[in-house]
Amino acid sequence: MLTTTGLNFGVRRGIPHLLGICIGFPVMLALIGLGFGTLFQLYPVLHEVIKIVGIVYLLYLAWKIANSSGGVSEVSQSKPINFWQSAAFQWINPKAWIMGSSALAAYTTLDDNFFIQVVIVCVTFMIITIPCAGVWLVFGAGLQHFLRDPKHLRIFNLCMALLLIFSILPVVWEMLT
Numbered sequence: 001m002l003t004t005t006g007l008n009f010g011v012r013r014g015i016p017h018l019l020g021i022c023i024g025f026p027v028m029l030a031l032i033g034l035g036f037g038t039l040f041q042l043y044p045v046l047h048e049v050i051k052i053v054g055i056v057y058l059l060y061l062a063w064k065i066a067n068s069s070g071g072v073s074e075v076s077q078s079k080p081i082n083f084w085q086s087a088a089f090q091w092i093n094p095k096a097w098i099m100g101s102s103a104l105a106a107y108t109t110l111d112d113n114f115f116i117q118v119v120i121v122c123v124t125f126m127i128i129t130i131p132c133a134g135v136w137l138v139f140g141a142g143l144q145h146f147l148r149d150p151k152h153l154r155i156f157n158l159c160m161a162l163l164l165i166f167s168i169l170p171v172v173w174e175m176l177t
Contacts, residue, residue: 001081002133004065004160006140007147009080014137020086022129026122028090029100033108033118051175054094058168066161094171 002021005014039046081089090096103125108117147153 002136003140016083024087
């Protein structure tokens, strides 16, 4: 998603999308670690509902990306994902839930320093996410020069949509097994 934002809007206009991820994910992680996870233990169906909503939303985004003509007039009239949309997206992103839950399970113990452990995991994710996710945004912006041809842009959009769909497959597989 960040690559597509960088491609269509450039790095500067993609910064709110990037920051929404870099801040939204650790906030979600903190809330899971500090109590939201208990809610899912009491009501496991909520966790499944969030996964399903996330999968449907990611499929919708893949469809939108695949069907984007990506022409200059379309991009100039549309807007990139903003900070709040990007931060809120973390809550329905099944990959974020799996990664966050796994990280909390792997890097925390239920001792008297649990709060500090959760804070350390969240801060670590925030610090690591900025350069890692930023690379995807810059990569997309760098592709602007190579994808001026509408045919090439169409192929790129289809590839990005397929990659997004493929990224959902492990979540679907985990739900089915």
